[in-house]
Amino acid sequence: MNITVFGTGYVGLVTGASLADVGHNVLCMDVDVAKIESLKKGIVTIHEPGLDVVVQRCFEDGTLNFSSSTEEAVAHGELIFIAVGTPPDEDGSADLQYVLQVAANIGRNMQDYKVIVNKSTVPVGTADKVKAAVAAELEARSSPLEFDVCSNPEFLKEGSALEDFNKGARIVVGTDSDRVVNIMRVCYGPYIRNHDKLMFMDVRAAELTKYAANAMLATKISFMNEMSQLAERLGVDIEQVRKGIGSDPRIGYQFIYPGCGYGGSCFPKDVKALAQTARTVGYVPELLDAVENVNTRQKGSMFEKLSKHFNGDLNGKTIALWGLSFKPDTDDMREAPSRDLMEALWAAGAKIQAFDPVASKECRRIYGDRPDLVLCEQRNDAVSGADALAICTEWKAFRFVDLKWLKSELKNPVIVDGRNLYSPADTKEFGFKYYAIGRSD
């Protein structure tokens, strides 16, 4: 089927490439002409495992094409996905201007029936706004053309997006139209042959499902982070508690890893936006606010540990930092805990020697050239001569370390581990002061 995807960011490109990979005829549109030109050359600038291979293969096969022409994009798809950004406003609510611009462009250019699909994470009620924006343009043209708007939120995780798209737990579609149900069944047909995981529901329920899912996962993390703070103070090892509670299937092992706080483009933004939505309907979101506050405090805990170790004097110290991205397998540093740590260290007069397998370029783009930031090519270079090692991301490359070697490289045997990678007993044996999350050494 002919499908158009507006927006070649993370969600748009994964959606477009995945649907092309199962044989649909997909056109991905972006207003960024340079991006479209490089995609046509097979260059994918997002770091997502396997995405470049699928994009290149589908482009060569002819199932995936790229365009920066709105007219061409609207004409192409019977099904049009809107997957453009919804950056947070100053008050944390989602800014819908790009979504509504696309909606208006569709209304201005469409010549036949369209199903317009909201794929971006958008607040409850956005489908109605998209509908109104399209209708206003059609009315201005005195056009009687029909269209439907539905909500089809995505549940991809960065780093495993293709796998999640292909094998996700469910495909949620919010619609009140049988015509849309039939079209979405064709679109997702290749994914539901063995197991029908398409879930149809009300439009607003689908919109809220997306936020509720992310808010629930963020709640699990903040809950565990709060437990880790208690564990530290009570002399308990949170890792034992994690195993103890995760074994209960009602709780489960997933998303209960304590750490230096959740980051990324989704959880922080979505928890804030949902809390903002709650306020607009006259409800004070106590739990969502707490989830956010616990996370902010947790992000500060790495610095607190370092500062406490050095008796509040980090001025002139060099801190080695392993891991810049908000999680492994991505170069995304949006809301990454490493940023809170770096900014606090700089404010305290410390210098950073950082290593990340892929995010150094992104770090340079964000912070520019500065004398108190050295970006190293190798993880080993980052620790050389440093006063302490801090770990913010659980990249595979950090999972094993020769502690004897590490001790010989560092000026002081100090590790502040935001991802609980090492054994407190081993680090103690080698004479380290090891500060992990929710574990006392």
Ligand code: UGA
């Ligand atoms: C998240 C959701 O997991 C996806 O289902 C959703 O589609 C996506 O947001 C979105 O809304 O687009 P993502 O932000 O890519 O995906 O990353 P996650 O793997 O969920 O990790 C988010 C943060 O939580 C990371 O900083 C990670 O380190 C942290 N985390 C995760 C923990 O601290 N502990 C855990 O147990 C799990």
